[in-house]
Amino acid sequence: MDAQDKRTETNPSDRQTDHYDYLIVGAGLFGSTFARLATDAGKKCLVIEERDHVGGNLYCEKIAGITVHMYGAHIFQTEEDKVWDFVNRYATWKKYGYGYIPEGGYNVLIENLLKDIPVRTGVSYAAFCKDCPDSADIVIYTGPIDAFFDCCHGRLGYSCLDIQIKEIDQEHYQDKAFCLQSRHPAWVQTVEFKYISGEVSDKTVVSWERIQDEWDPNLLPCRPSRYDGNGNYKRYLQYVKEAAKKYPNIVFCGRLGRYMPYNMPETIVEAMKLAQIRLNT
Numbered sequence: 048m049d050a051q052d053k054r055t056e057t058n059p060s061d062r063q064t065d066h067y068d069y070l071i072v073g074a075g076l077f078g079s080t081f082a083r084l085a086t087d088a089g090k091k092c093l094v095i096e097e098r099d100h101v102g103g104n105l106y107c108e109k110i111a112g113i114t115v116h117m118y119g120a121h122i123f124q125t126e127e128d129k130v131w132d133f134v135n136r137y138a139t140w141k142k143y144g145y146g147y148i149p150e151g152g153y154n155v156l157i158e159n160l161l162k163d164i165p166v167r168t169g170v171s172y173a174a175f176c177k178d179c180p181d182s183a184d185i186v187i188y189t190g191p192i193d194a195f196f197d198c199c200h201g202r203l204g205y206s207c208l209d210i211q212i213k214e215i216d217q218e219h220y221q222d223k224a225f226c227l228q229s230r231h232p233a234w235v236q237t238v239e240f241k242y243i244s245g246e247v248s249d250k251t252v253v254s255w256e257r258i259q260d261e262w263d264p265n266l267l268p269c270r271p272s273r274y275d276g277n278g279n280y281k282r283y284l285q286y287v288k289e290a291a292k293k294y295p296n297i298v299f300c301g302r303l304g305r306y307m308p309y310n311m312p313e314t315i316v317e318a319m320k321l322a323q324i325r326l327n328t
């Protein structure tokens with residue numbers, strides 16, 4: 048085992064030479080939900096994630112004793128019983144405003160979904176394939192479909208998120224969790240996380256979230272602009288066609304793989320649908 052594997056492997060009995068029913072690329076909400084459903088259906092799964100943490104956009108960190116959503120504030124809201132029942136199996140939820148958040152943050156949800164499933168963080172699909180080609184029957188790919196094909200048909204449009212997070216040495220910065228600062232030229236809001244989590248601290252943590260329509264390689268592609276009239280959807284279909292022709296054993300899914308602006312409940316529904324088709328669950 049090399050140094051990188053020592054750092055990233057969460058299940059030491061898992062070896063690079065193993066063969067898997069499913070290789071799941073991306074430990075975001077989609078990948079984690081599908082991995083759970085497939086594992087519970089008796090399939091052997093490996094999850095790889097290029098970031099150094101699991102959770103995708105839901106990832107949280109504790110700063111000054113406050114749970115901070117590192118890729119933008121997330122509130123969970125669903126009317127679907129099957130989604131609500133499902134998430135309640137993996138976290139305890141408390142009411143926040145119009146929706147809910149998990150007690151202890153979204154990491155609790157993701158870690159419980161991935162419990163006892165081998166996960167390697169800090170490993171991209173390209174790097175993994177170099178070391179372990181053909182290690183799975185089916186690949187569930189939740190990264191951006193255009194990047195998978197090196198954007199050969201052109202880049203798909205995404206709104207991008209610029210987020211700055213600051214710890215502030217005072218009890219409060221603003222009088223509520225969300226304050227809209229501007230809509231033009233970009234949409235900017237400040238979020239004070241202790242109002243969301245209910246945690247008590249002498250300090251506070253605030254994010255400045257700016258969402259812009261133009262692509263910026265240094266920012267997080269956050270919202271697929273599927274219907275923007277700039278030929279994105281047509282380009283997306285070219286990628287879908289190419290994927291079906293060249294990679295029949297790779298399923299492109301999740302927000303970035305399907306190029307759909309799913310919220311969390313829709314992401315779970317889509318993972319459930321895929322599990323139903325693939326696993327008869």
Ligand SMILES: Cc1cc2nc3c(=O)[nH]c(=O)nc-3n(C[C@H](O)[C@H](O)[C@H](O)COP(=O)(O)OP(=O)(O)OC[C@H]3O[C@@H](n4cnc5c(N)ncnc54)[C@H](O)[C@@H]3O)c2cc1C
Nearest residue numbers: 073075076077097103104119122172190269301302310311
């Ligand atoms: C700013 C913001 C605010 C949001 N607020 C809400 C909200 O309040 N309520 C709500 O319901 N939804 C919200 N959402 C939507 C929510 O984040 C998504 O529904 C959900 O995160 C989608 O999960 P996913 O697994 O499809 O994608 P992601 O979370 O993007 O996960 C994909 C994962 O794949 C990894 N990956 C990509 N390429 C590779 C590769 N080549 N190799 C290895 N790993 C790879 C990525 O690092 C990432 O971890 C918000 C989204 C954003 C951006």
